Amino acid sequence: MASVSSINGVGLVNPEQQALHPKGFGCNSSSQFSCLRIPDSKKYTKNSRCSSTVIRAVNANSDIDFSDPNWKQHYEEDFEKRFDLPHLTDLLDLTPIPTTFTHKSRAADETKPGERKNGYVNDDDRALLKVIKFASPSSAGAECIDPECSWVEQWVHRAGPRKNIYYEPVGVKAAIVTCGGLCPGLNDVIRQIVITLDIYGVKNIVGIPFGYRGFYDKSLSEIPLSRRVVQNINLAGGSFLGVSRGSTSVSNIVDSIQARRIDMLFVLGGNGTHAGANAIHEECRKRKLKISVVGVPKTIDNDILLMDKTFGFDTAVEEAQRAINSAYIEAHSAYHGIGLVKLMGRSSGFIAMHATLSSGQIDVCLIPEVPFSLEGDYGVLQHLEQLIQTKGSAVVCVAEGAGQNLLETSNATDASGNIILGDIGVHIQQKIKSHFKGIGVHADVKYIDPTYMIRAIRANASDAILCTVLGQNAVHGAFAGYSGITVGICNTHYVYLPIPEVITSPRCVDPNSRMWHRCLTATGQPDFL
Numbered sequence: 001m002a003s004v005s006s007i008n009g010v011g012l013v014n015p016e017q018q019a020l021h022p023k024g025f026g027c028n029s030s031s032q033f034s035c036l037r038i039p040d041s042k043k044y045t046k047n048s049r050c051s052s053t054v055i056r057a058v059n060a061n062s063d064i065d066f067s068d069p070n071w072k073q074h075y076e077e078d079f080e081k082r083f084d085l086p087h088l089t090d091l092l093d094l095t096p097i098p099t100t101f102t103h104k105s106r107a108a109d110e111t112k113p114g115e116r117k118n119g120y121v122n123d124d125d126r127a128l129l130k131v132i133k134f135a136s137p138s139s140a141g142a143e144c145i146d147p148e149c150s151w152v153e154q155w156v157h158r159a160g161p162r163k164n165i166y167y168e169p170v171g172v173k174a175a176i177v178t179c180g181g182l183c184p185g186l187n188d189v190i191r192q193i194v195i196t197l198d199i200y201g202v203k204n205i206v207g208i209p210f211g212y213r214g215f216y217d218k219s220l221s222e223i224p225l226s227r228r229v230v231q232n233i234n235l236a237g238g239s240f241l242g243v244s245r246g247s248t249s250v251s252n253i254v255d256s257i258q259a260r261r262i263d264m265l266f267v268l269g270g271n272g273t274h275a276g277a278n279a280i281h282e283e284c285r286k287r288k289l290k291i292s293v294v295g296v297p298k299t300i301d302n303d304i305l306l307m308d309k310t311f312g313f314d315t316a317v318e319e320a321q322r323a324i325n326s327a328y329i330e331a332h333s334a335y336h337g338i339g340l341v342k343l344m345g346r347s348s349g350f351i352a353m354h355a356t357l358s359s360g361q362i363d364v365c366l367i368p369e370v371p372f373s374l375e376g377d378y379g380v381l382q383h384l385e386q387l388i389q390t391k392g393s394a395v396v397c398v399a400e401g402a403g404q405n406l407l408e409t410s411n412a413t414d415a416s417g418n419i420i421l422g423d424i425g426v427h428i429q430q431k432i433k434s435h436f437k438g439i440g441v442h443a444d445v446k447y448i449d450p451t452y453m454i455r456a457i458r459a460n461a462s463d464a465i466l467c468t469v470l471g472q473n474a475v476h477g478a479f480a481g482y483s484g485i486t487v488g489i490c491n492t493h494y495v496y497l498p499i500p501e502v503i504t505s506p507r508c509v510d511p512n513s514r515m516w517h518r519c520l521t522a523t524g525q526p527d528f529l
């Protein structure tokens with residue numbers, strides 16, 4: 001179990017600075033390099049956008065002395081410490097009790113005591129975070145730690161129910177809160193957390209309404225939750241509890257948690273929400289409270305580090321197909337038709353990239369991680385001109401965070417401090433229209449912005465499964481006595497991760513990755529610079 005000092009604080013809200021601050025997570029690493037430590041100076045770059053410059057592994061590890069024959073051992077030990085999970089017993093003297101969580105397997109113990117089917121996970125079980133051994137730094141998408149690209153083992157903690165727990169379920173009050181923007185699957189996670197708590201024997205379960213606001217807005221009351229209440233909530237999109245952006249000081253939130261006598265807090269949200277959850281966890285530790293704070297990462301943007309994917313992403317990609325297909329049909333049915341679809345993705349182009357790959361109908365995919373020009377010989381407009389000449393139509397997919405350098409920025413922020421982006425979709429639409437008018441060529445431009453429609457729907461089957469497992473594991477993590485952790489899926493295995501490790505920056509598409517290259521192969525688009 002971790003000592004406080006082994007947890008990298010990554011500049012989260014400190015006690016002096018607890019009020020919310022403007023932020024715009026600089027996109028400093030890609031999925032490929034996500035496990036590597038980002039130099040402190042590069043963390044939480046205020047209001048910077050997702051950069052196309054991926055920090056290559058070797059640069060990120062420039063503080064390692066590779067001439068030391070034991071560097072790998074040091075790295076692996078350091079990694080183990082970084083991914084150690086904060087536990088209530090780090091600060092409190094607690095005695096575990098046998099778990100109350102069992103599967104309903106009849107003959108279980110009495111006949112074969114050694115063969116219980118309840119399958120508890122051992123605290124020392126680990127999952128391997130990275131599974132490819134790159135032969136050379138020049139291998140496509142290589143993630144290297146040293147210049148030779150040696151094999152280094154990086155293990156993270158396996159999620160699941162433990163044999164011993166640190167709470168007597170009957171006395172537990174558990175709370176669930178959903179923050180940030182909407183995301184398909186929020187209700188599935190809420191539902192599964194309630195059901196799993198119920199199986200442990202927890203009777204006092206509440207929802208905090210409208211995100212962190214529910215902790216300080218006196219006009220909002222807790223929502224009692226039970227199996228019966230949540231039974232069908234997964235059939236609808238949105239959040240049964242409501243969401244919000246913006247907040248009060250962490251100290252006020254923890255005062256509220258204490259006043260409500262909450263023992264376990266399940267926090268569903270993106271990187272901002274997780275920064276808040278970690279700050280709440282740190283404040284609880286400071287006050288020596290026996291409270292477990294467990295996150296469940298939520299974002300259609302898929303921009304949380306280290307995870308295969310976050311829930312809601314699959315659904316978003318699937319729903320985006322409807323918009324892309326409409327744009328394609330409009331474009332192909334019109335004389336010189338150009339379809340343009342804007343998809344969400346503030347810092348990362350995962351939705352745009354995957355929707356492009358999935359649809360097979362996109363000619364140009366534009367994402368925040370890859371800079372592009374509209375004008376000029378190599379610009380997007382010139383390429384569209386060629387497509388109109390050769391194919392007679394074209395379809396463009398753009399992520400909302402793409403090409404922000406082409407727009408005038410206001411520096412305005414939302415209630416959570418996220419920069420309000422310029423509308424790249426409208427900008428490109430106007431540019432296409434004026435370009436074709438300027439060259440005297442007819443073009444029929446149809447712009448579709450399905451962003452909120454994509455976010456508000458219910459989870460598809462694959463996301464619903466992910467939500468179910470994450471919800472269960474969140475509860476197992478809290479009963480196991482962990483706090484300041486989040487749940488995720490790494491290489492198809494379910495794991496617990498210390499919150500700071502997943503929010504040092506948004507996860508971004510690596511322009512050198514095989515996936516982006518596959519996307520380029522699918523569209524046939526050139527570089528636009």
Ligand SMILES: Nc1ncnc2c1ncn2[C@@H]1O[C@H](COP(=O)(O)OP(=O)(O)OP(=O)(O)O)[C@@H](O)[C@H]1O
Pocket residue numbers: 012013020021179180181182211212213244245246247248269270271272273274275276277279298299300415416418
């Ligand atoms: N650094 C921080 N410390 C404490 N609380 C934070 C921090 N950043 C954001 N929050 C709070 O977390 C909540 C959600 O943050 P935010 O609006 O950025 O959404 P998010 O969790 O990043 O999700 P989304 O993916 O929808 O943007 C807000 O109530 C916000 O005030």
Ligand SMILES: O=P(O)(O)OC[C@H]1O[C@](O)(CO)[C@@H](O)[C@@H]1O
Pocket residue numbers: 180181182270299300301344345346347400414
């Ligand atoms: O309009 P809202 O609710 O602030 O949310 C918009 C943001 O939500 C996200 O989907 C993240 O959840 C971003 O891609 C987008 O910028």
Ligand SMILES: [Mg+2]
Pocket residue numbers: 180270271272
């Ligand atoms: Mg966010």
